Amino acid sequence: MKADNLENNSGAVQANISPNEVSVLKFLFANRDAWIMEDQIRIEGLNVREIASSVSWLESKRLIDVNRNEISNFHLTEEGRRFLQEGLPEERAYHLISSRKQLTVSDLMKELGESDGRIALAQLAKLRIKPRNGVVSLDGVPLLDDEFARRRSFLNSLAAGSADLPADMINHFRKRENVIQEHRRIIRSLRINENGIRALSSSLSTGNLLGELTPEVIASGHWKSVGFQPYDLNSRVERVLGSGVHPITYLSRMVKEIFLELGFSEMPGHYIEYAAWNMDALFIPQDHPARDMQDTFYLDTKKKPEMEHPEVMDIFSRVHENGIRGYRGWGYKWSREKASQLLLRTHTTVSTIRYLYEHPEPPQAVFSVEKVFRHESVDWKHLAELHQIEGAYYGKDASLASLKWLMREFYSRLGFRDLKFIPSYYPYTEPSMDVVGTIDGKEMELGGSGVFRPEVTKPLGLKVPVIAWGLGLERLAMIYFGLNDIRDIYQSDLDWLRTYRLRD
């Protein structure tokens, strides 16, 4: 801050108040009999932010009295705006039902779509319109047009920015998911107090001690004869926001360090995979639920990238249909077409199995920390994409016992205690094992692990067992950084990115 007025500046140091704060005090002093709302303050040369900051300082120095009042503003969400355009789902459903006398639930779902259909049913149920044996009708239900008209006009007034909103409607929409959004704001009212008046007057008088050290002061030699005004060392200063790496980078480096210390090498991979490598290679049957459209993202493609090692198709076909020596296989007709589908990889175990096919000489220890994709709706606890920590060891001493050792070594380095080992099931491992650990006093499932099935390893020329494990990095992030909403990791608040606390 430049000192334009030496006299004022040195005075400000004395009372420890800045020129901006002096200006605010002056404004309040001129109106000293009344409570002034913060947004009524107008001072030339100061913007709203600077005024707000000065007010906070003055409050902390107890030079003004502050009253806080909360006011709420409401806005439409994106979905709310859509409802405004298309009509509320329950109203659309109501008109549909009344125009057709009755409607089956599945037809309703078809007409409105799954998500709106569900909303419509829930809302109609609250108005006593409930499906019976899968059919919805309006028999015995009073006319609801008024109710819907009120809801519509409420959304309209909100969109128009009206402040005069009926309380019952606010209540109604508050309880509904994701139609309106509430913003609460605190408004401060201010009044200068006696301390403030005293500080203001002393700030205006001339001091005889040196204030801010400036090049002029240094050159003048003035400081040889005049003392320095002492500062209040504990007064607040403005916050500095630095910059740094993303929390996921920070965590993933931590994980990679552990792998490197244990002698593991990082392997390559890519988002788009053939189902053959992502699924068939891992002996996941072609009718497995994980391969459904509801579980995996498939790609809409006219042309396709080349498949790596297409010769494995024949191997997968044989193994799935007839098994291998001593193992009966799935016994179905294997479809090359299904294996040729393109998808977004659902796990990085696909990288492991392809890497081992390309490097069949044991021992190998590999890892990656990369994105995988799940067919999930994004909400506070789910993401459609997340980083999978993947580790695998291929060696003649790979076994359930060495897997347990590795799990303890790996997870304890991440800070987990009291590990428990629980039998589990994955189509491509046998034995399969889940690990549960405790961190910060909380128990957490740490993900799956196991010994690759012989149907996975032997046909690809692997001679000894493979043990592998996986864990979602974002779950760790939530614990490490105490997050309540997993979306914050990627749709982040910049302030958080710049201030998140590192872990020791």
Add this chain to the structure above:
Amino acid sequence: MVVVRGDRVQTEEIFGTDFLKKVSGFSEIIGYTVESDGTDIKIEFNPDRPDLFSFTTLDSAIRTFFLESEIPKQESVVGDVSFYITEEALRLRPFVTSFVCRGGKIGARQRDMIDFQERIHQTIGKDRYKVSIGIHDLERLKPPFRYISKPRDKVSFIPYDGNREMTAEEILSLHEKGRQYSNLLTSDNVPIIEDSLNQVLSMPPIVNGIASRVSESTCNFFIDITGTDMKSAYGASLLLRHFFRSAGYIVEETRQTGGIPYSEILANDNRVIKVRISETKKILGQGSLKLDDIGISLRRMGYSLPPEFDAISIPVNVPGSRLDVMGEVDIIEDIGKALGYGSVPEFRPNLDLVGSLRDDTRIKDRIREVSVGLGFQEAMTFVVTASKFSAGLGRGSGAEIMNPKSQDFNVIRDRLRLNILDLLRINKRRNLPQRIFEIGDVVIDFSQKTHLCYAITDSRAGFSSIKQYLNALLQRFGKVEPIFIPEAGAEFIPGRSGKIVINGKDFGIIGEIHPETLQKFDLANPVALFEIDIDALK
């Protein structure tokens, strides 16, 4: 996850007051979860063990594990119930088998039986498509039974839960189950199972008739299994036989003409699989495992063994209900489970390897270091993003998702900068200036590339401010200053944006974002950014 749920009081009446305790103890062996709130018992299983998906069969497995009793077995007996299967009906659902079981009143177990049946429908039946099961009260019917094909309008009967006769056509369009499963019967004819008095037992896979409806006092059952997949029909038959035997019933074969002969199903029961001792020790990593411990573990898990076996391998008899056992390793896992995963020793593998990072990981980390040093905050955004971001901004071909869950996540990004603009929108109330960067992968024409995007927003953020940072970055990586060839990217202001050319190669784009794009992302302040392929820095 498969959920088995039951009333706690009723379950304890059938299986004993210590049932919940036993079920909890066994959960650590098998790896399922149990919850009980006093009135309910809820168990969540992994999908691989359909033989445990009922209280009756779970109880049987627990008693076997604690060596209280063996998995019930029985020589096959052929009774006098006949079942005629016609070729026409096989054309509709081609795999048919049946059996009869006799015993005491089913009583309170009826609920468990019906739930088990429904779980088989859901899991191995793929929602009745691959296989469906009809369970009938034999005493109320007059065999022989017939599996026939009839035109939809020529069949009518009262469904098990109905009060009036309905034609097949009506059932498929009006009855709850009919509508739910009508897609499984698409031809003009429907399959029907009826008795010698023309009473309809069922119209598989849709609904049973009221004539054969089972009640708590039913003692003798006729079970029909029809399907489109032979293995699933075997599986369903073996699972149900296991259920009834576990509940104390005698299973009796029918005299079936056509369909799957019972001998074929029984051939899948008691398969013999050799379990090698050396392989067991190797997979579990327990060199000192004793032969006796292996033997007792196998028995506890319901396998039967010959009285004598050598130290090389054990010929193990696998119960038919263990559909999940595909070979030796599945049995070895069971040995591990019986011993308890907690008690398997921990063994340090001989990890005599030198670890290394990928080259691109190393270069990405250097870029991060330099970028943070230049005062930029790292951001990460979603790879799968909204097509609306790039609407009107010229998308490359490919990488669209066929089955998106929502329109907010329906394409793989082909550039980082649109996600970055969206992130700036989220942060538009945060302090200015904002300087952020992202290193992330994009997909262009199926090829995955790593991009780097720097963005600045402030009340003033122009071309020269972003160019300064690009030059500073390139300098740190020993690159010459680039040449900029004016070319308007769709998001940028023409004349203030261009291609970044380094040593004659095009590596990306730089410029001021056009106000139209800013407004599309609801941004009030100017944004200047560049986006390059990180190959430019290699």
